[in-house]
Amino acid sequence: MTTTAVRKGGPAAVTPPPTVGGHVRNYWSRVRGGDVGALPAVLGLIVLCTVFAVMRPSSFLSAGNFANLFTQGAAVTLIAMGLVFVLLLGEIDLSAGFASGVCAAVLANVVTVLGYPWWVAVLAAVATGLVIGTGLGLLVAKIGIPSFVVTLAGFLAFQGIVLLLVKEGTNISIRDNVLLAIANRNLTPTLGWALAALAVVGYAAVQLLRHRTRLARGLITDPIAVVALRIGGLAVILGTAVYVLNLERSRNVLFSSLKGVPIVVPVIAVLLIIWTFVLQRTSYGRHIYAVGGNREAARRAGINVDRIRISVFVICSSMAAVGGIVAASRANSVDPNTGGSNVLLYAVGAAVIGGTSLFGGKGRVLDAVLGGAVVAVIENGMGLMGYSAGVKYVVTGLVLLLAASVDAVSRRRAAATGTR
Amino acid sequence: MTTTAVRKGGPAAVTPPPTVGGHVRNYWSRVRGGDVGALPAVLGLIVLCTVFAVMRPSSFLSAGNFANLFTQGAAVTLIAMGLVFVLLLGEIDLSAGFASGVCAAVLANVVTVLGYPWWVAVLAAVATGLVIGTGLGLLVAKIGIPSFVVTLAGFLAFQGIVLLLVKEGTNISIRDNVLLAIANRNLTPTLGWALAALAVVGYAAVQLLRHRTRLARGLITDPIAVVALRIGGLAVILGTAVYVLNLERSRNVLFSSLKGVPIVVPVIAVLLIIWTFVLQRTSYGRHIYAVGGNREAARRAGINVDRIRISVFVICSSMAAVGGIVAASRANSVDPNTGGSNVLLYAVGAAVIGGTSLFGGKGRVLDAVLGGAVVAVIENGMGLMGYSAGVKYVVTGLVLLLAASVDAVSRRRAAATGTR
Amino acid sequence: MSATPLLEVRGIDKSFGPVQVLRDVALTVHPGEVTALVGDNGAGKSTLVKCISGIHPTDAGEFLFNGEPVHIGNPRDAAALGIEVVYQDLALCDNLDIVQNMFLGREKRSGIVLDEPTMEQLAAETLAGLSIRTVTSLRQHVSSLSGGQRQTVAIAKAVLWNSRLVILDEPTAALGVAQTAQVLELVRRLADNGLAVVLISHNMNDVFAVSDRIAALYLGQMVAQVKTTDITHAQVVELITAGRSGGLGLATDAGTGGNGNGAQPADSTSGGHR
Amino acid sequence: MSATPLLEVRGIDKSFGPVQVLRDVALTVHPGEVTALVGDNGAGKSTLVKCISGIHPTDAGEFLFNGEPVHIGNPRDAAALGIEVVYQDLALCDNLDIVQNMFLGREKRSGIVLDEPTMEQLAAETLAGLSIRTVTSLRQHVSSLSGGQRQTVAIAKAVLWNSRLVILDEPTAALGVAQTAQVLELVRRLADNGLAVVLISHNMNDVFAVSDRIAALYLGQMVAQVKTTDITHAQVVELITAGRSGGLGLATDAGTGGNGNGAQPADSTSGGHR
Amino acid sequence: GGDSGDDQASSAKTPKIGVILPDSKSSARWESADRRFLEEAFKAAGVQYDIQNAQNDKTAFQTIADQMITSGVTALMIVNLDSGTGKAVLDKAKSQGVATIDYDRLTLGGSAQYYVSFDNESVGKLQGEGLVKCLTDQSAKNPVVAYLNGSPTDNNATLFKNGYDSVLKPKFDAKEYTKGPEDAVPAWDNAQATTIFEQQLTKANGKIDAVLAANDGLGNAAISVLKKNKLNGKVPVTGQDATPEGLQNILAGDQCMTVYKAVREEAKAASDLAVALAKGEKKETGQTVKDPEGGRDVPSVLLTPKAIYKENVKDVIADGYVTKEEVCSGTYAKLCADAGIS
């Protein structure tokens, strides 16, 4: 073994990966060193899909089931996306599930009982989320009650409010076509392709621009080939997905045609892009990570910690409102269980499975989407197995454990090398 | 202001509080400085009781209601006591509720279906708890899956196991008199007095012995008058409680007599003493705090961190088993909902309201009892108010918030003075 | 040395619960000068710094900045006045990288987007001036840095800004020989550029090498604030360990919390308690 | 100086992900001697210590304790061999008090019950020997201690035990003048009592004052291990900053990871990689 | 709040009736119908009352019972969550000299003086028969029938299933019908039901011709998936509870039938008995139900449920169970008119 001098020069001296090979080697040693990014969650997802595909090949792998997956997981994923913000601060929001229920109930009341147009109802629902989040945030940040207790109280109170809003137990139907479309209709195939193309072009533009700027400034940057590879990868993934979703999946084409990208997909994608931008590219996002990593250090750096803490609850409850709207659309109605039962645990679970830490400072919005996908695949696959209720619960638990241990084992080296 | 030299001499130089007055002053400035101990939870409890007593004077303040309070809160309190151990490490056990359900179902199966004597059933239930805890602990500590995910999987799987054990939708009755007695019968008044006396004498012995040892070693100690005051305080509290519980509380003495300390009270008391001893006076307990406070520091100090992590899950699940037994006894049966609905959230809430931190390193078993009392008083008081379901949820949430903000505000100075 | 001090604090009391840590402390800091704050372990130096920077609320005392009374309720107030602090317990966010830490709370932006290239360049330049040669990447999380590297990042962070008062709490404690020299030189340069600098150190050689004035804390009381040229090495050590030295320091062992120092003009005004 | 070294490590490699921090490092520690380990910020001193104490697994290398090959897989193994370490990042439990921290992992007990009075007394005695005068109470949480007080607690913790090798990573960095003197004296006393002591420090005066041997790390390579009497102050600084000084240190700038040091007999054996 | 009682101990002699309802989520009836009708009846009888809901929580159920006994009710009417807790509550009440009634659900091995109910098995039977009727109307050949059962933890769900199984099982056995996928819906949760049904449909490759949904909420969940696949109206779906939503679905042709339980009558019968008991009187019911566990013949009032199809939706409205405004809003006004609802 001959060691070449790896480190010399000024403080910014780095091993630049000037070639693709070097870049790959660098990535691989980063993975080996524990900096694994989305890999474990993706691995877990692959294992899960393989298991279900082997056990139920025809139904699990059908285009129709692929489309189902998105609508089934949408509400939990949206709520989880909001929860990521709260978890990034090391806080918790137990009330997010029922908050989504309250917002859905407001939506249903405004559109069905009061008869306003759909957009008024959506605005009202989101406004409700904003108010809820502000209230929770103020109680946590200003009075200083632990978020677990505040949101446990919210969990109880919102449950009651849902009951009151749906008149103690009746359902409120949603008959508005626009609202129903959100979770039940698809984009036209052409529009699907157009949006996918737009996404790829946009991504390419951002990546190339960044590459150029950094090169111009003389900063270290990935080789252009790697950038191209990334763009190509995205194009392939999006292309395949859109292609599969644009296949005909109607049971009976004579009756009706059923194809295209479900509308919730672009909804989730746009929110994912927006929130990722906020977290990664704005100083507000930076401050969230700082407060979550070391609240005292953030305070000393002059960050208004209270404002950040309040704001994440506002974001979380607003996203819960969006989740509630999607859930109401999917169920065609709102009932006292909307946002109840396992919604909250699944949403927090989605974020955590994706890699977000409960202790704050570590997590991405993408985690919620990946973890939400794991939860959705489990529910979807289990639904095809035909177990009795008891067995189904047990197997669901075990499958979740399987996915999580793939994740844990592939993160293993991180702990071993001390990089956490 | 003349300042006397507070600090001089060697490293152990302390302001000794040699007089009762000095001690009281010392305590008060400790409270002002944020070292508040159980005070906030007790304050919250007092506020709650006052509110309910004002709104429902005759029923809330009756001896019968006081006795109800204990049996109503017992199961949640017992589960919360176990959860304190898990929370002390900064972990969480979402499965504790359904673990108690599984253990209760095992109990019911062994005693009712298989017809074994009650003690075999109790042993089987606790053994089930031990096995569950070991499994959870191994997955968390050895494979390294986050405890939230492991116990979320447990939450699902155990729910299924309960369903399977009680055969989907039916329930198993418990007819064994010993088991039924646990949550439904009372000690004879004499036995109640005897146990109270024993507790006071035991406490006095421990306190006085400790006082003598420390004096003999020349270490700082509380003045003897303060020690006497503490012992007297305990005697008064226990005496009053036993007196009230020994009052006749039958609605109709002709039908039957109903008086004495509920059997669950000594059960909880004994477990409280045992676990407090373990946490405060053994090196195992010390290590739990150390791992919770700074896992890396504990590891460097040579503590077997994995063993500690596994053990707390074992304790938690075993206490869940005890909670499950009490719940089964109180319900006279076990059904698929045992340990479900809000049991888990209430148990975690009880620990947190009592002052245990979700981030580890801070908490006592007493917290679970105090927090459990808050939860029980809220449920009990709300039960007397006669609200409809929706309103009741809302008011319960608000009352919980009230109790928590009394707590938060009285802890306020802690943050202000920087002592956390 | 200019006429009005940049910062003057008077009559500061600070207790943590039952323990009084600062009693009637006064301190004057002049622009263009390095004021060394010395004192034994636990004397209250870091606590005083944290009171000045708004981290701890004080029980009593007043702050004058540029002769104007000011209220410093939190670190943002201090930053707004142009006070930058390197804390002894560095207070870096372990989950952020070096550049992110250095610009925390004052990120460079273009529009609403963070301007990462600019920040990275500025950070590299600043660190280059501090002789830190072993940092692999500026995008490394600070949790993976060595003790000295962390220290350097914290120092670099504080001097990035156009501040008027820089307070450094034992900045060279973890630094190597070359790095220490660089930091001391930097401290001198800052003062020469007209900034006020407060330097806390246990190393008397460093203190005498760069400081213009020395302020000594003893068990929470300010026992002397004198020009460096007016005092000897041995005298300072005596002040630190015994609270007095010759004419300087505490009058009696259990005296009223007086500021028995020679070089402070506003001495009498700081006796009042609130 | 005894014949067999107490601890000998050879050929240690250690990487964190893509960054190699230690390359083929060898170190010999003799009982009854103070070995000073010096090196620039980020040279890998703390990492080497953490490898020896079982905190980090090594990528390659062997450990000989008292001439016997040993495996140190975790801190418990190290403690069992009688190795005590004061880490640079002190690793105290903030939620425990001083006494609890000092006895962590090795509590005194009577039966199964913790023997608090004994521990409190022992702690008080040990701290008294370290000149720390400002600790209000031994039952204070360490989170409320000043930097120097924390440092002292960590040192006191390490010397409480009957160990055979004490490693101190920059123990005096946060200490005041008097406390530093006490700790250096303590270090000397430990060595004179027959223990092996490894002292990491950036302060050359301290190094020359107490050490018997000096080992210098440069960018993760051991460039020299010599007797203190055989080397000058300036030479050590040169080794630290440039990796060589006259005949000592690296042969060429990009040489094979050789241990070009003068005073190590088993040099040739440490070339083998696994 | 429905607590008309003052809180004075002097009320011990005046009759006061406590009612514990089971939950508010498994079915809309408890809070929106039973509470209302019981209140009306008690007010009419001029007795004090206290109606509470245990929210599907057994601990809360017992706590409420304790509190009611403490606050001095003279008669206690419970809808048990399971027989175990139910028995514990009844026994405790009895030992305190409080009269007891099992409302809607019989507590096995219990000690209640009366039992007032609809027959849950016959509810299931009506659902089964309704489905057969709708399939026959469509003249479907060997249709695949999927089951959406109620909560696996709810004993009533088991009883409903026994009912519809008794009708459909023979058809399956005779190969007239094919048994499709079957799942229980945890906590009667409509959102989960949507996913469950969607997966049933995927699993069966779209080949589901009829859905036996245990109540209107689950039925609506199935309908929402059918709509998405443009199969609504072609696949008959059952229900229960005659909710406005269910009735609207029936009017729109998306749902085949629902089961209406005239809660008002049940409430009236129960309150009559309760008022009598509270006053210390005895009443004859002329009917008994055998408790299989306790072996006791419990004096009972049993009411019969009613199947609702498009033709007789108007009966439910005429009964005042739901209002015309609730059902005939917006686009449904025309459908209502077509169905003869005025």
Ligand SMILES: Nc1ncnc2c1ncn2[C@@H]1O[C@H](COP(=O)(O)OP(=O)(O)OP(=O)(O)O)[C@@H](O)[C@H]1O
């Ligand atoms: N948050 C706190 N709570 C209670 N006591 C505290 C707190 N912070 C500091 N103290 C006490 O205040 C005293 C002064 O601490 P401070 O950190 O200001 O000392 P220092 O002069 O900076 O010492 P060093 O040179 O060791 O850093 C110490 O005795 C310490 O124990």
Ligand SMILES: Nc1ncnc2c1ncn2[C@@H]1O[C@H](COP(=O)(O)OP(=O)(O)OP(=O)(O)O)[C@@H](O)[C@H]1O
């Ligand atoms: N956990 C880690 N992950 C990645 N890199 C690390 C990690 N720990 C240390 N390093 C790197 O290893 C190198 C050596 O660090 P180490 O702490 O051993 O230095 P040191 O010699 O103790 O320096 P100092 O004198 O500043 O304490 C540094 O460049 C540091 O960035």
Ligand SMILES: [Mg+2]
């Ligand atoms: Mg300090």
Ligand SMILES: [Mg+2]
């Ligand atoms: Mg180091």
